Amino acid sequence: MSENIGLILPHTQTISTGRVRVERVLPAPGEILVQMGERVEATQKIARTPMRGEIQVLNVARILGLDNRDLARVMVKKRGDRVEAGEILATRQGVLPFLHKPCRSPSSGRLVAIAHGWVVIEAESDGQEGPAGGAERVDLLAFITGQVTDITDRRSVTIETVGTHILGACGLGGEGHGVLQVAVENRTDILTADDIGMGSNNAILVGGAGVSPEALDRATEMKVKGIIVGGISSSFRELTPAPSFPIVATEGYGSLPMAAVEFETLKQLEGHEASISGRMGEARAASRPEIIIPKTEHQQVDDGKSKSEDIPIEPPQIGHQVRALRHPLLGQVGEITSIPAAAQPLPSGLSLPGAQVDFVSFLSTEEPFSQHDMVSAQGVDSSRPSSTQFVPWLNLERIV
């Protein structure tokens, strides 16, 4: 194994069962609505904060016809004061009372700055339900049904549950919560409009290799709460309006069959409540879309390990489970069967070190890996496909 000294393989827990922990964070410090140890439901509001409102800049000096931009002598309100629409902000004193000239606030909000003859008013929430004064409030939902295990700085709440956690490759939209419903027969099927009926209302639908644009429209009509598929078209990123529900793709962009292990897991959990997030961070952010399916029994959090507590950094070995990261094997799960000592050529012409991986034995027994799949995956025209594939280390991640 000396050839692999210093080799690090990315690794993932694509599917994990046990304790699942999510940290919910407000965009700014606010009010936490739950207590430590409290059980919360996925759609429960757990924290809130006023959203920063629209800014209105008033040229008070010009309105009052001042030569000097120093407003100290004319201001009635000071920085930090709350003002109502129509309320006097500043007054220019005339020689006679009827020559007094006021400057009124055009909107309600808080006076956040006074400088250079300008006054800035920021609309803000009045703390009541719903929008007020042009500003909206950010309500943070629990996202998963579970138990509050940490509260930090009026800003974040950690919730834990026991269940299944699946990491997606990419996604769209925000968060959704509903009952899992498998809408296709096979992991290679495309979810079409015909697969979505009245029974899909409020469900999180599981498709196969992708979802058609018509199915997105039907899902919107049916008030579907989310869609999970193997792959999504990159064109969905430009949809206007964007789908009203989140979409999680387990494998990536394009038409990509969902990995058998994920499809089977979701089939087994059909009928369970699930929470999904299609959010993608910025290019450098590590956040990935996710699917969380808590156990149905209302049990307390056990001492099981949470995801990412174990970080293996030993070199990859024969028998390790791996997932292919690159077309045409993207998303395939297999097992390392041998590690050639020398670099091996790829159809691309590149020659790299890597491993022979058996992808066949990891496929569902109900759906044997077709010869066609293997031929196309190899990128060569061979009528006698090998049961294993050579894949460079750079195109593999270890499943732990």
Next chain:
Amino acid sequence: MTDSSGILVADCGSTRTTVALIERVNGHHRLVARGETISTHVSPWLDAAVAVRAAVRQIEGLVGRRLLDENGVLIQPRSQTSNGVDTFVVVSSAGAPLRVVLAGLTRRLSLASAQRAVAGTYALTTGLLAIDEGPAGRDPNARIQALRQAEPDVIFITGGTDGGAVRPVMQVAHLVNLYNQILEPEERPLTYYAGNADLADEVAALFAGAGGIRVVANVRPGPDRENLGAARSELEAVYRKRSLARAPGLDTLSQWAGRPILPTTRSFGQLIRYIADRYQLKAVGIDLGSASTSLAARAGDLSSLTTRADLGIGLCAGTALGSISAERIIRWLPFEMMPGDARDALLNKSLHPASVPQTWEDLLLEYALAREVIREVVAQARPGWLRGGHRLLADTPQWDLMIGAGRTLTRTPHPGYAALLLLDALEPVGVSQIALDGAGIATALGVIAGAQPLAAAEVVEHDAFLNLGTVVSPLGTARPGEAALRVNVCYADGQEVQQEVMYGSIAVIPLEAGERATLELRPARRFDMGLGEPGRDVTAEAEGGILGLIIDARGRPLELPADGEGRRELVGEWMKSLGIEDGESDLESEFGTWLREAA
């Protein structure tokens, strides 16, 4: 840094980490071994040192001695048993780029200069506030909203030549000051003033009660003068403190090095400058990274560094699609591909940035994106080459040396891929040498060049670069089938080869690595060898390389046929001209051998 016999250099990139050991061999500094692995500053490792240790372990296996102690700490200085190293230097691009808003008077003058200052480090310009853009430019409501949306880490106020505009510059300063006052003190961005020097005190006084402002030299002190040095240094310091210092594990590496970590782009810029100055060349270097791309150029007194932290070939392949359409990318492919399929494939690459193309089609798509990324960076850099009397360079870039760095360029199956990619992207004119950073340490060599020039020179001359050959590129256009250039190659052994090269084609004439020849170049009537005189003959010296002498008679500017089928056929012909056919050839194996030796 004292002269030492063992130098370990590490480049911690956003996706990959490379470590190289340079030591004295027979009295000369040589690259002895290198290790490479994926970067580990990200989850789940959250420690950049994990990757460096792994790469060092690879080096230990190659050199047969220990560089790390039993606790995984670098042994320094080198012990009597030859374990450890004397010097350790680190460069990195692993920090998140700064979010910068530029506020000034005119887009084409002060703001353009400020933009070039920002391009000296890893930064994203998230907002541009130009006061000269009519009433909208002066509308404080719109401007404050724009500033808020931009969420800047840094605001750069510029405008006015020294002794020039006063009132509009103060208007800009007032607007920014107003924005800063809206924010809580801890939320305020770092604010810099780099405008009319006469107003520095007034601007400083204005911000005294709103978090303060840092004054640096005017980036545009005169209409035709630019001074980016001070602003660049400040921004680089901010990047080091705010981004690099926060990348997990880089603090450990900084302690090992005993000095702050230098941004990779700065080190790369230093290397190109060093090579150009030492060998009296007009040199340009491209470092094509996963999350960013840098273009460094040096010609006489011109020194230019353009960094795009939103354009890359891996992590930022998806972001690149925001400014480069899929249609632009697929035009470089010799086969048909739907734009949507190209987008899907490139977005998948951004999800797994360290992955490599498994199929030939995927490989060429990645190279097609690389072409457009470099072309985008060149387009941004070019206006900066106009400064200091280098108009000719901006109009018709004539480089003596072009260097390609970054795994995509240096780990191709055949060297022709890299050569064609650089020619398509840089469109050089005249006679140039093309080299690749085959050893993958050019990005770190700049640091060594500054402190130990002899060590850098010896590594540059012997180990770092793979010379692909000399390229001859006449400027001009003609009808297809017309001759563009007649070449007479006079080899050192007295033999001669004559060849007429048709417009629109590429020809390769044998000229082996280390071999020199005299070129007599006779351009056709409408073709110019870069002298500004079409049809004028030129005699030039050429050095061979792994590819030989390349005659790029496709003319400048390079134009691709609009007809899809014709274009694909032509692109395929260009590839064949450079020996790219099924990825198999003698050159491929020779190139592969060199790469393996370099590794």
